[in-house]
Amino acid sequence: MSALLLPLLLVAVGGALDFIRAFNEKEQLQSEIDSAMLLAAKAEGADAQFEAAKSMLATKTGEDIDIEELLNVSQNSDGSVTGTFDASVKTYFLQLVGIETLPITVSATAIASGGSNAGGGCIYVLGSKGQDVLINSGANVHSDACEVHVQSKASPAFIMNSGSKIETARFCVRGTNYIKNGGTLTNLEVGCIPDCDPYEGELTEPTVQSTCTTSGWKDGTSHTLKPGVHCETGFNGSPTITFEPGLHIIKGRMIINSNATVIAKGVTFYFPDVSSEIRINGGVTFTGAAPTSGTYKGILMFEKTSDATNNANKQQYIFNGSNGEVLEGIIYLPNRDVTYNSTTNQVSRISLVVNTMIMNSSNWLIEPYTGGSDSAASGTGVRLVK
Incomplete structure (x- = not known):
């Protein structure tokens, strides 16, 4: 019974570690999309906003990933701009049961408010x-x-x-x-x-x-x-x-x-x-x-x-x-x-x-x-x- 249960325990415990890694990666990506949308909100026009967000994410991530494919930037009726970034984290333990990656999606919305950058x-x-x-x-x-x-x-x-x-x-x-x-x-x-x-x-x-x-x-x-x-x-x-x-x-x-x-x-x-x-x-x-x-x-x-x-x-x-x-x-x-x-x-x-x-x-x-x-x-x- 121990021999039969050991692989299941390994996947359960290891899977929890994979989820923790994915959660930590999501927290980091959330900070990066926040920064990207703050920069995008300063730009004029949809194309310029997308390029601003893309350039910021490229600087932040420092990874060889297709940001253009994973990033979506849209304008809202109130003048704000929303960015959504889809990514994934490679698993180490869950791949034993056929789950090779865990999907991550983060989003942020920023708006230009005019005036000084720093405020109070x-x-x-x-x-x-x-x-x-x-x-x-x-x-x-x-x-x-x-x-x-x-x-x-x-x-x-x-x-x-x-x-x-x-x-x-x-x-x-x-x-x-x-x-x-x-x-x-x-x-x-x-x-x-x-x-x-x-x-x-x-x-x-x-x-x-x-x-x-x-x-x-x-x-x-x-x-x-x-x-x-x-x-x-x-x-x-x-x-x-x-x-x-x-x-x-x-x-x-x-x-x-x-x-x-x-x-x-x-x-x-x-x-x-x-x-x-x-x-x-x-x-x-x-x-x-x-x-x-x-x-x-x-x-x-x-x-x-x-x-x-x-x-x-x-x-x-x-x-x-x-x-x-x-x-x-x-x-x-x-x-x-x-x-x-x-x-x-x-x-x-x-x-x-x-x-x-x-x-x-x-x-x-x-x-x-x-x-x-x-x-x-x-x-x-x-x-x-x-």
């Missing part, structure tokens, strides 16, 4: 792998107008621990499962439709020169860095570091030690891959403001997102300006799992896009950034409606 959002969290927002004890965030948009449908979508306080105009979470161990969280909405990435495909990525403007470790109490490419750079001691206005490309890791002072006004930082970062070792005073004109108007910090391989390799990014941090501009880091440890005694006006977020013990005063970006300003504001 201050923080956009795009990940949906579980515990995509973690609010630890001591986190203290206050805003009169900021909205937090969390795309996660995981279980749990977010965790909030006791001794923390998050006061924002709106805290919208797509999923309904979360863990709240105490603390104060105002204006929470679960099961809502959060605004998606407002800058996806909108920011102009620069060409990275092979030569380095700055490289290696620097001694001294004061440094002024000209715009250019800074390669694997660090600063000994606790100097004052001034970035001149313009585009600063951080290639590799730039290390800034404790008790340094950083001044970056009229500056845009660009990271050409997920291994590049500004690593601050705490105790730093950081003042950063985006340019008010030019190609990178409104953009304080952004990273390369046009490479599917780079996008698939999410990395940690830590904000450690614990002696005081004031930021102004768009911070676009959709491939980073951000940890925020900083303290502000003045209001930072930001629009921050990340993959996941951890808020540790900090005092964070934020409001929406309304300066806008020339790269994104021409785009029409869009939102998901389904």
Whole structure:
């Protein structure tokens, strides 16, 4: 009997694993069709909308599949656009009983709403792998107008621990499962439709020169860095570091030690891959403001997102300006799992896009950034409606 039942048990247990894989793949595809339809809703005409959705899916999936055959895009009477994407997942166990694939269908509807892309959002969290927002004890965030948009449908979508306080105009979470161990969280909405990435495909990525403007470790109490490419750079001691206005490309890791002072006004930082970062070792005073004109108007910090391989390799990014941090501009880091440890005694006006977020013990005063970006300003504001 055991010998007869063993194949059935194998198919039953293995089949459950196949269904779990299919469910996880569907969750990922849902995120991808959401992004595709948000881009399509900005385009004019059915052909342009289809091509926009197709190009986005090609970037997201990074797979050799016939997207044109699997994707359907249709216009609705209210001006919205709906996309449906049919796919399948190869099975490993169910094929033993003749089921070689499991079908997957995802759909999304988006509509152009006009006006600024970013709206009242201050923080956009795009990940949906579980515990995509973690609010630890001591986190203290206050805003009169900021909205937090969390795309996660995981279980749990977010965790909030006791001794923390998050006061924002709106805290919208797509999923309904979360863990709240105490603390104060105002204006929470679960099961809502959060605004998606407002800058996806909108920011102009620069060409990275092979030569380095700055490289290696620097001694001294004061440094002024000209715009250019800074390669694997660090600063000994606790100097004052001034970035001149313009585009600063951080290639590799730039290390800034404790008790340094950083001044970056009229500056845009660009990271050409997920291994590049500004690593601050705490105790730093950081003042950063985006340019008010030019190609990178409104953009304080952004990273390369046009490479599917780079996008698939999410990395940690830590904000450690614990002696005081004031930021102004768009911070676009959709491939980073951000940890925020900083303290502000003045209001930072930001629009921050990340993959996941951890808020540790900090005092964070934020409001929406309304300066806008020339790269994104021409785009029409869009939102998901389904």
